[in-house]
Amino acid sequence: MTGRAAVGRVLREAAVHYTDPAHPPGCLIVSAAVNCGLESAEVEEAMRALRQATKAGIGARIAEDVAAGLRPEDTDVDSMAAFYAAAIQGMSVQARDGATREQLERVADLAMLAWPEGQCPLAEASSSG
Known part of the structure; x- marks a missing residue:
């Protein structure tokens, strides 16, 4: 699975899980401990670390696409990862x-439209084969 497919899947699954009536809406990792006092600093840091790990995971998938020749070498992996992490976090707040699930699925679709076009020469050569 490409990084693009993986990120798209995460966004679509977020739409489903964040609106599942079997549990509170959104994501606890996104919304928990974002505005805490000193007494909750440890929890706040733990939640921040989990959010950063999610962003790093997205970045790793994008970097894999770069390494595989599916994205140009000059791809701004960190900015793309930050954008898609922000989309996921925003979907939680929404x-x-x-x-609704349908509204968040549309957000996911729109976020994927922002995935930069363009391939590196290796990817173009293998797709024309």
Whole structure:
């Protein structure tokens, strides 16, 4: 699975899970401990680390595409990872504010439209084969 497919899947699955009526809307990791006092600093740091790990995982998938020749070598992996992490986090907040699964699926679709086009020569050569 390409990084693009993986990120798209994560976004679509977020739309499903964030709106599942079997549990509170959104994502606890996204919304927990974002505005805490000193007494909760440890929890706040743990949640921040989990959010950063998610962003790093997205970046790793994008970097794999670069290494495989599916993305140009000058791809701004960190910025792309930050953008898609922000989309996931925003979807969580939207779900907490009452967004439906269908609305979040549309957000996921729109976020994937922002995936930069362009391939490196290796990818173009293998697709024309």
